[in-house]
Amino acid sequence: MVPPPSTSGKTLMSRVEDALLPLINLVFLLLMFFIVAGQLADEPLPELPSTGASQSQQPYADLLVTASGDWQVAGETLTRETLPGRLPGAQSGQPLKVAAAGAISMAQLETLFRVLASSGYTDIILLTEPSS
Template sequence: MNNLVPPPATSGKSLMERVEDALLPLINLVFLLLMFFIVAGQIADDPLPELPTTAATDQQQQPYADLVITETGDWQVASEKVNADQLLGKLPAPNPDQPLKIAAAETLSMADLESLFRQLEQGGYTDVLLLTEPAS
């Protein structure tokens, strides 16, 4: 009987020798990558220089907000305390190009925010920007 598939050309090498020959380029590549990261880690060991501070960060200036919600849950528009009935009349008219800016105290519950958002949605405000303080 004749073999339909010719035997592989092994040039007289055993299976183990052929596997070793195939792994040698991979081992070389891993070694070169390891050397690259060792050298790159030594070069980048210097810390980054200090960045100059700006005057705006030192003054703690608060951003402008259309509506401020205090820690006690009071609503303020233009530094004037308002209640739920007066809120929509005191806020600027809804503008699709500029969202309503709300600054809320971090102690405010999500339930209070949801009820406020529902009232604002009924008043025609579709975009709201919630201002937060950066983590310190």
């Protein structure tokens, strides 16, 4: 006579639950992967000056923040009051591209972002040069 299989005192339902736990974990991890992968943008970032063939070529940006902290649009230095009027409309559906010098502090960028947020800009792309 064959002895019954050893169940270590567990019921059939608890053994099934124990067997499904790794499968549930795997499905959760795959779900998280596809959520993150789906958020990646399809459009590439513009070429930065240090990576291009010509060092004098600048990437296209709606707003330039110079090393001294000045805000420039089309070569014209602007103030907090004049900046929103010179930028493209916040409701255009396109993100605002801001090119910032590497020497800019986060506090200076935070001031700029507060001005942009109060003007209705919610989608901003920050362009910087990679450190070498």
